[in-house]
Amino acid sequence: MSTMTAGPAESTLAAADFDTLAGALTEPEALAGARAAAWERFTALPWPTKKSEEWRYTDLGKVGFEALTPVVPTPATAEALSADVREVLGRSGERAGVVVLREGRVAHLELEPEVARSGVVLSSIRDAADRHPEVLRRALLEAQPGPAEEKLWALHLALLGGGYFLYVPRGVEMPAPIHAFHIVERAGTLSSAHSFVYAESGARAAVIDEFLSDDLDAETVSLHGATITGEGDAGIEYVALQRFGRGVKRFSTQHVTAGRDARVVTFNVALGGDLSRADVTSRLDGPGSDSEMLALWFGDSDQHFDHHTLQHHAAPHAHSDLLFKGALTDAGSSVFRGLIRVDKGAQLTDAYQTNRNLLLSEGSHASALPNLEIEADDVRCSHGATIGQVEDGQLFYLMSRGLTRRQAERLLVFGFFDEVLGRLPMEGVRARVREAIEEKIGL
Amino acid sequence: MSEPLLSIRGLRAKVDGEDGEILRGVDLDVQRGEVHALMGPNGSGKSTLAKVIAGHPAYEVTAGEILFEGEDVLELEPDERSRAGIFLAFQYPAEIPGVSIANFLRTAVNSRLGEGEEMDVFGFQRTLTEKMEMLRMDPGFAARYVNDGFSGGEKKRNEILQMAVLRPALGVLDETDSGLDIDALKVVASGVNRLSEADEALGVLLITHYKRILNYIRPDRVHVMMAGRIAESGGASLADKLEAEGYDWLHRAVAAV
Ligand SMILES: Nc1ncnc2c1ncn2[C@@H]1O[C@H](COP(=O)(O)OP(=O)(O)OP(=O)(O)O)[C@@H](O)[C@H]1O
Ligand SMILES: [Mg+2]
Numbered sequence: 001m002s003t004m005t006a007g008p009a010e011s012t013l014a015a016a017d018f019d020t021l022a023g024a025l026t027e028p029e030a031l032a033g034a035r036a037a038a039w040e041r042f043t044a045l046p047w048p049t050k051k052s053e054e055w056r057y058t059d060l061g062k063v064g065f066e067a068l069t070p071v072v073p074t075p076a077t078a079e080a081l082s083a084d085v086r087e088v089l090g091r092s093g094e095r096a097g098v099v100v101l102r103e104g105r106v107a108h109l110e111l112e113p114e115v116a117r118s119g120v121v122l123s124s125i126r127d128a129a130d131r132h133p134e135v136l137r138r139a140l141l142e143a144q145p146g147p148a149e150e151k152l153w154a155l156h157l158a159l160l161g162g163g164y165f166l167y168v169p170r171g172v173e174m175p176a177p178i179h180a181f182h183i184v185e186r187a188g189t190l191s192s193a194h195s196f197v198y199a200e201s202g203a204r205a206a207v208i209d210e211f212l213s214d215d216l217d218a219e220t221v222s223l224h225g226a227t228i229t230g231e232g233d234a235g236i237e238y239v240a241l242q243r244f245g246r247g248v249k250r251f252s253t254q255h256v257t258a259g260r261d262a263r264v265v266t267f268n269v270a271l272g273g274d275l276s277r278a279d280v281t282s283r284l285d286g287p288g289s290d291s292e293m294l295a296l297w298f299g300d301s302d303q304h305f306d307h308h309t310l311q312h313h314a315a316p317h318a319h320s321d322l323l324f325k326g327a328l329t330d331a332g333s334s335v336f337r338g339l340i341r342v343d344k345g346a347q348l349t350d351a352y353q354t355n356r357n358l359l360l361s362e363g364s365h366a367s368a369l370p371n372l373e374i375e376a377d378d379v380r381c382s383h384g385a386t387i388g389q390v391e392d393g394q395l396f397y398l399m400s401r402g403l404t405r406r407q408a409e410r411l412l413v414f415g416f417f418d419e420v421l422g423r424l425p426m427e428g429v430r431a432r433v434r435e436a437i438e439e440k441i442g443l
Numbered sequence: 444m445s446e447p448l449l450s451i452r453g454l455r456a457k458v459d460g461e462d463g464e465i466l467r468g469v470d471l472d473v474q475r476g477e478v479h480a481l482m483g484p485n486g487s488g489k490s491t492l493a494k495v496i497a498g499h500p501a502y503e504v505t506a507g508e509i510l511f512e513g514e515d516v517l518e519l520e521p522d523e524r525s526r527a528g529i530f531l532a533f534q535y536p537a538e539i540p541g542v543s544i545a546n547f548l549r550t551a552v553n554s555r556l557g558e559g560e561e562m563d564v565f566g567f568q569r570t571l572t573e574k575m576e577m578l579r580m581d582p583g584f585a586a587r588y589v590n591d592g593f594s595g596g597e598k599k600r601n602e603i604l605q606m607a608v609l610r611p612a613l614g615v616l617d618e619t620d621s622g623l624d625i626d627a628l629k630v631v632a633s634g635v636n637r638l639s640e641a642d643e644a645l646g647v648l649l650i651t652h653y654k655r656i657l658n659y660i661r662p663d664r665v666h667v668m669m670a671g672r673i674a675e676s677g678g679a680s681l682a683d684k685l686e687a688e689g690y691d692w693l694h695r696a697v698a699a700v
Contacts, residue, residue, distance in 0.1 A: 394538075396500065398547070399520065401609065402522050403554050414546075415539055
């Protein structure tokens with residue numbers, strides 16, 4: 001593990017900010033306690049610098065945290081669905097519920113009555129802290145990320161504006177996903193939200209987190225965390241669709257725990273923002289558990305995307321498969337850094353990790369750092385990464401049918417992405433993601 | 444006589460960045476509504492000519508000109524040539540995993556319509572289904588990835604499907620007949636004939652090694668390419684002679700020059 005030294009961007013986020021923030025809340029002990037402890041850790045920890053392996057290609061020193069205005073969480077409000085949200089929902093498939101978060105604050109929350117009757121709980125985190133404090137506490141504890149992520153994680157928890165809590169009881173299968181919208185509206189703010197997904201044994205849960213904003217004219221930071229837990233034989237599909245406008249820098253820390261024979265699919269799509277980092281950990285906690293980790297990104301202009309992953313095999317007979325694909329044009333850049341870690345007792349592990357990059361321009365740049373750390377001796381693991389360009393033969397073929405070079409390149413990007421999209425189980429979710437990608441890539 | 448659909452004069456070309464010339468002075472005229480067959484031994488330059496007409500970036504034209512409907516096309520990008528009405532059915536079509544035939548062809552059709560005039564999905568689907576029926580293709584084909592895992596014959600049929608949807612003024616068919624069984628050959632040939640009937644001005648340059656396709660698509664002229672030049676031209680009977688006698692007599696004739 002690398003050591004972290006105090007960097008140039010040592011926090012000056014004033015302690016006063018936290019007090020104002022915490023003072024504005026009267027929250028259950030489960031949350032207030034976690035918040036205060038997180039603030040303490042945040043102030044004690046140094047910022048990770050480019051000297052740390054995990055942050056070598058993404059310079060946190062260039063993010064002006066101290067100049068941002070932390071969003072003071074206000075209690076949930078009950079607004080009607082706004083036009084932009086309704087517009088997206090109108091083009092999306094079936095859903096079991098809708099959550100709208102504005103800079104972390106829960107502004108709208110609805111669950112189909114039929115789904116609610118089946119025992120599924122969808123609430124704000126705050127309400128969950130009242131009613132299910134133990135589940136929340138445990139999930140948060142388990143989700144503690146690696147040392148390199150700790151600083152941001154602490155900030156995320158300390159400033160947590162809100163979030164949602166989805167609980168699917170034993171054996172209940174959600175017929176369609178919850179569609180959550182994380183909306184950032186005010187430039188210059190620092191806000192934070194969390195997604196909790198908990199599926200009891202044999203349950204099926206599905207969520208799509210969609211992140212959006214207009215183009216903002218000042219640096220704005222959105223912090224996000226996701227804690228996704230599947231008990232024995234549970235099935236979870238989780239999608240994070242990031243289509244922020246320019247000006248937004250986004251950091252998402254996602255933690256998956258898969259129990260015995262549980263199957264979890266996570267899918268990260270990065271399209272928007274100036275900088276977007278997702279740190280995704282899958283902990284294969286029970287024998288026979290299965291984690292499929294998928295991601296797609298398309299970067300143009302000077303966008304920077306960073307994906308940092310851990311497939312942690314803590315139990316034997318588990319399977320994990322990671323497929324991340326990115327395409328870049330203009331001066332876009334990306335970094336993938338992934339690790340498969342197999343604990344000593346995790347025999348008969350099956351773990352795969354693939355990152356493929358497609359560069360469409362001279363000015364674009366991708367780094368790929370796949371890695372293995374294996375302590376068991378009877379495992380099947382592979383990891384690989386490629387960085388390539390579109391094939392001339394394919395390009396000419398498409399152009400000889402009248403497609404401009406740009407159209408041909410973009411169509412080839414679609415083709416490149418299709419393999420990953422095809423792995424999303426729910427058709428409605430797949431269609432929504434495809435549409436968002438089409439909108440970004442343009443044809 | 445009106446200006447030819449395609450007029451090639453003194454065309455010389457080589458692989459970009461290399462020395463040896465592949466095309467060494469090609470002269471060829473195709474009038475509107477005519478079918479020309481281009482034959483010749485392996486490696487004589489037929490595909491190179493086809494690809495140079497379509498604007499393949501791997502080749503450099505060192506001399507000569509290609510006029511299409513009177514316009515010099517050598518300065519045009521491949522996509523501009525396509526939109527101008529030139530179509531090449533490839534001898535070896537590229538495979539594009541992840542891109543469906545329907546998606547690809549709709550993009551291609553829309554690329555030649557103005558902004559805001561794009562064909563709607565249903566209109567396009569109708570056209571595509573109709574052309575696929577004409578070529579006796581399974582409707583499920585439209586959803587398959589372009590040429591990905593296709594058999595040789597399926598690839599060739601897919602090329603003609605694209606020609607049928609894109610309706611070019613000139614079709615250059617590079618060995619579209621090879622790899623086809625006799626039934627498929629008839630279907631593809633009748634597809635091309637239907638296109639000729641629908642558009643009497645359609646010009647076809649049909650590159651082939653075999654006379655059998657010429658029994659279905661009657662050529663107005665037959666040319667033989669040898670070592671980068673048109674060594675002999677004649678009527679349909681020239682194909683019979685080549686079938687019976689091979690290229691030896693031409694080799695000798697070329698060597699004697
Ligand atoms: N891109 C290329 N790079 C190198 N050599 C090439 C290239 N294209 C063509 N050639 C060479 O040019 C010559 C003519 O090739 P071409 O494919 O045009 O022949 P052809 O007449 O179509 O042959 P066939 O009947 O076998 O299809 C051959 O010697 C071939 O190897
Ligand atoms: Mg050839």
